[in-house]
Amino acid sequence: MAAALHDQTVAQLAAALRAREVSAVELARHFLGRIERHAGLGAFLATDEAVTLAQARAADARLTQGGAPLLAGVPLAHKDIFVTRDFPTTAGSLMLKGYRSPFDSAVVSKLADQGMVCLGKLNCDEFAMGSSNENSAYGPARNPWNPGRVPGGSSGGSAAAVAARLVPAATGTDTGGSIRQPASFCGLTGIKPTYGRASRHGMIAFASSLDQAGPMARTAEDCALLLSSMCGPDPDRDATSLDVPAEDFTRALDGRLDGLRIGVPREFFGEGLASGVRAAIDAALAELEKLGARRVAISLPRTELAIPVYYVIAPAEASSNLARFDGVKFGHRAKDYADLEDMYKRTRAEGFGDEVQRRIMTGTYVLSHGYYDAYYLQAQKLRRMIADDFQRAFQDCDVIAGPVAPTVAWALGAHGQDPLADYLADIYTLPASLAGLPGMSVPAGFGEDGLPVGLQLIGNYLQEGRLLNVAHRLQQATDFHLRAPEGF
Amino acid sequence: MSLTPTDIDRIAHLARLALPEQQRERMLTRLNGFFGIVETMRAVDTQGVLPLAHPLAAIQDVQLRLREDVASEPDQREANQRNAPAVEAGLFLVPRVIE
Numbered sequence: 001m002a003a004a005l006h007d008q009t010v011a012q013l014a015a016a017l018r019a020r021e022v023s024a025v026e027l028a029r030h031f032l033g034r035i036e037r038h039a040g041l042g043a044f045l046a047t048d049e050a051v052t053l054a055q056a057r058a059a060d061a062r063l064t065q066g067g068a069p070l071l072a073g074v075p076l077a078h079k080d081i082f083v084t085r086d087f088p089t090t091a092g093s094l095m096l097k098g099y100r101s102p103f104d105s106a107v108v109s110k111l112a113d114q115g116m117v118c119l120g121k122l123n124c125d126e127f128a129m130g131s132s133n134e135n136s137a138y139g140p141a142r143n144p145w146n147p148g149r150v151p152g153g154s155s156g157g158s159a160a161a162v163a164a165r166l167v168p169a170a171t172g173t174d175t176g177g178s179i180r181q182p183a184s185f186c187g188l189t190g191i192k193p194t195y196g197r198a199s200r201h202g203m204i205a206f207a208s209s210l211d212q213a214g215p216m217a218r219t220a221e222d223c224a225l226l227l228s229s230m231c232g233p234d235p236d237r238d239a240t241s242l243d244v245p246a247e248d249f250t251r252a253l254d255g256r257l258d259g260l261r262i263g264v265p266r267e268f269f270g271e272g273l274a275s276g277v278r279a280a281i282d283a284a285l286a287e288l289e290k291l292g293a294r295r296v297a298i299s300l301p302r303t304e305l306a307i308p309v310y311y312v313i314a315p316a317e318a319s320s321n322l323a324r325f326d327g328v329k330f331g332h333r334a335k336d337y338a339d340l341e342d343m344y345k346r347t348r349a350e351g352f353g354d355e356v357q358r359r360i361m362t363g364t365y366v367l368s369h370g371y372y373d374a375y376y377l378q379a380q381k382l383r384r385m386i387a388d389d390f391q392r393a394f395q396d397c398d399v400i401a402g403p404v405a406p407t408v409a410w411a412l413g414a415h416g417q418d419p420l421a422d423y424l425a426d427i428y429t430l431p432a433s434l435a436g437l438p439g440m441s442v443p444a445g446f447g448e449d450g451l452p453v454g455l456q457l458i459g460n461y462l463q464e465g466r467l468l469n470v471a472h473r474l475q476q477a478t479d480f481h482l483r484a485p486e487g488f
Numbered sequence: 489m490s491l492t493p494t495d496i497d498r499i500a501h502l503a504r505l506a507l508p509e510q511q512r513e514r515m516l517t518r519l520n521g522f523f524g525i526v527e528t529m530r531a532v533d534t535q536g537v538l539p540l541a542h543p544l545a546a547i548q549d550v551q552l553r554l555r556e557d558v559a560s561e562p563d564q565r566e567a568n569q570r571n572a573p574a575v576e577a578g579l580f581l582v583p584r585v586i587e
Contacts, residue, residue, distance in 0.1 A: 099571055100570065100571060102564055102567035102568055102570070102571075194544075195542075195543045195544060196544060209541060209542060209543065210543075235553055235555075236555060236560070239552060239553060240542060242544065304528070305528065305529055305532065307525060308525050308526045308528060308529035309529055311522065311525075311526070312526060312529070319503060323504075326504070327573060328572070328573070328580050328582055329568075329569075329571070329572055329580055330571035330572060330573075331571070331573075332573075333573035333574070337583065339583055339584075339585075340582055340583045340585050341504070342506070343582070343583055344504040345504050345505060345506035346506050348503075348504055348505050348506070349505050349506040349507065349508075352505075357505055357515075358515065358518055358519065358522075360503050360505065361496075361499050361500065361503055361505070361515060361519060362519060362522065364499050364502050364503040365491075365495075365499045365519075368499065368502060374530060375526065375530075377539055378529060378530060378532075378534060379529065380539030380540055380541060381534035381537040381538070381539050381540070382529060382532060382534060382537075383539070383540040383543075384537055384538060384539065384540035384546060385532075385534070385537060387540060387543060387546035387547075388546065391546070391547065419518060419522075420521055420522060420525070423522075423525075434543070435543055435546065436542075436543025436544055436546070437543075461544065461547060
């Protein structure tokens with residue numbers, strides 16, 4: 001193998017493992033060493049060498065015996081939103097400090113069944129609420145392209161770790177953009193599948209009608225490999241799991257793009273869009289045209305409305321989901337209290353960070369008597385209108401493309417005093433989330449200050465294969481996805 | 489429309505959050521800032537539009553699945569209680585609620 005182990009993709013590592021050019025234990029040790037060396041990035045919240053090496057030895061045994069699954073021995077790491085038996089799970093919150101799940105989440109066990117070796121748990125915004133990873137109770141993760149910048153969020157640790165070559169791929173979750181935006185900020189490929197494709201069992205719930213798991217890696221091919229293993233029905237454990245069989249998304253990768261109609265929503269190119277981001281997106285669209293695709297101007301007229309709609313619906317669901325943290329069955333419990341009610345209140349005030357408390361307050365308010373119709377129900381009606389807008393747009397195009405975020409990664413602390421700034425920056429990812437559509441981020445070059453820019457691709461329901469196909473073709477014509485930040 | 493400090497107290501109680509005095513004011517400012525952008529949403533005419541709860545219901549009929557009402561989980565009481573702040577004899581302990 002020519003390139004260093006940590007510069008190899010998942011596909012390359014899987015092939016090298018099968019050819020016995022490298023062992024799973026060697027790989028695990030190599031990446032664990034890098035994780036330790038780059039601990040300053042704050043990407044990992046937990047590692048356990050003994051657990052990881054045991055998994056690696058088991059993978060090596062399967063590879064020696066023959067008949068090992070495709071990804072046997074390839075290392076990965078999980079966002080700390082997925083519960084794991086062998087590692088602590090905190091969701092980035094003090095509420096769950098030291099929590100040990102009695103079971104593995106569905107996605108974690110599916111990838112373990114593929115023989116993948118877990119390197120540990122990745123930092124994220126508390127309960128996945130945030131766009132910068134600064135809402136983690138355990139400190140921010142940093143962007144490997146510039147440690148003074150945020151990696152994005154909420155899957156910020158996942159993005160930082162993959163970009164810094166501390167792990168070849170990671171899981172993330174996306175509620176309003178939490179896979180796509182950090183992938184964009186860190187120059188990675190990430191995909192959020194159609195709502196209901198991947199089981200939510202064991203994913204600590206934030207907003208249940210929006211939460212979806214997905215992979216983050218360097219290439220579209222790697223995302224296809226991982227996503228194929230992550231999806232599939234789970235009707236007994238996830239009430240909203242789709243009854244759609246798992247697919248091998250790698251089969252779709254090589255399709256030609258001739259005649260593909262790419263819808264470009266004019267609302268995604270408004271005032272707030274940084275010029276460097278706009279230039280990179282334009283160049284990526286031009287590249288796709290060279291590959292045979294054709295640009296079609298479309299409109300998603302309620303793009304701006306997606307912000308209030310999302311920030312009413314998601315906190316409403318969060319306030320309900322987070323009611324379970326009461327200091328009784330698991331998690332933090334306050335030391336001093338007068339009675340049961342006081343125990344609940346103090347436990348929750350101590351365990352939850354500022355942003356989580358704000359969202360619980362917002363959610364409680366919009367669901368409360370007298371306000372439900374005006375806020376929550378109104379938001380759900382607009383949610384349907386936003387979903388219908390997409391269906392109208394898809395009559396004229398096959399995929400939709402635009403920026404993931406209006407800017408490149410901002411400086412740590414830049415939005416600190418103004419949570420609204422975070423909300424407004426989610427404008428391009430929220431519409432697809434509300435509609436439950438698959439969306440991805442593909443490296444499209446570099447914008448302001450030489451920082452990565454992601455091209456967002458949005459497909460119609462269950463069209464993940466097509467998105468990965470477009471991304472893969474783009475990656476065969478460009479090399480942005482292979483660039484590494486200096487020093488990594 | 490703006491929230492008042494009384495609203496904040498009422499919501500914090502419903503949400504079971506103890507908010508110290510100085511945080512209450514900050515919360516009020518932040519929430520009012522947020523509800524400023526929510527007003528644009530309230531102004532939209534949505535008459536006759538059905539609320540969308542499950543996103544896939546936008547294109548297909550989505551039924552909530554029910555399974556047979558039978559126990560399918562093995563007994564995991566001990567494993568499940570390992571994370572509890574206070575247990576005794578297999579029970580979760582809470583402060584006294586009945587005098």
